[in-house]
Amino acid sequence: MKHILFIISILLLSACGGGGSDNGNTSNTDGSQIDNGNGTVTGDGSFILHNIRFDSKDYYEGELVTVTENTSFEVQWVSPTTAGYIIDLYLSTNDQAYSDNNKIVGLKCGSDSLSLCPNATGEVQCEVANNNLTCSIGSDFVGSENFQDNDLTNLKFIVKGCDTQSNCDVKTFELSVQSSTDIAE
Numbered sequence: 367m368k369h370i371l372f373i374i375s376i377l378l379l380s381a382c383g384g385g386g387s388d389n390g391n392t393s394n395t396d397g398s399q400i401d402n403g404n405g406t407v408t409g410d411g412s413f414i415l416h417n418i419r420f421d422s423k424d425y426y427e428g429e430l431v432t433v434t435e436n437t438s439f440e441v442q443w444v445s446p447t448t449a450g451y452i453i454d455l456y457l458s459t460n461d462q463a464y465s466d467n468n469k470i471v472g473l474k475c476g477s478d479s480l481s482l483c484p485n486a487t488g489e490v491q492c493e494v495a496n497n498n499l500t501c502s503i504g505s506d507f508v509g510s511e512n513f514q515d516n517d518l519t520n521l522k523f524i525v526k527g528c529d530t531q532s533n534c535d536v537k538t539f540e541l542s543v544q545s546s547t548d549i550a551e
Contacts, residue, residue, distance in 0.1 A: 413534060413535050415443050415446075416446065419443075430540040433543055444487050445488070453525065454527075456468050456523070464526060469509075470509045470511045475488050482506055490503050
């Protein structure tokens with residue numbers, strides 16, 4: 367009986383966690399998430415997306431990603447958790463902030479969900495054609511976003527991931543779309 371109580375007390379103490387630093391993020395006194403000034407929204411900083419890849423190449427936030435019109439490209443991510451999390455993908459034109467107005471898709475992912483992205487890693491196939499960005503997972507269509515922007519070099523692709531505690535990380539990439547006729551020349 368003493369061993370059981372000892373194990374339970376150890377589990378309770380480890381579940382409480384400890385203090386920690388704010389890692390430079392600004393937070394409200396109620397613990398809710400806010401923008402830290404550079405477009406990255408976080409709660410306590412515990413949810414950070416890793417290895418955002420376009421066509422199997424790692425990209426860092428703010429980098430230029432070049433894709434070809436009418437050709438699909440793959441977007442991959444790694445979540446810090448295999449438990450439930452949400453991935454939202456956005457297409458921004460003219461430096462718009464991410465919002466429901468420019469959301470391509472919202473995916474419920476992780477082992478807690480019966481979704482198309484059931485673990486910590488996930489991927490979607492996307493294609494830009496006729497001023498429309500469309501994404502799918504395998505043969506399943508997951509979302510699209512129309513845009514009326516003749517200058518295809520002024521786009522931003524935004525990946526936002528959040529855990530079930532509303533701790534979020536946002537990565538923004540410059541998206542340049544080359545015309546398929548430019549490549550043929």
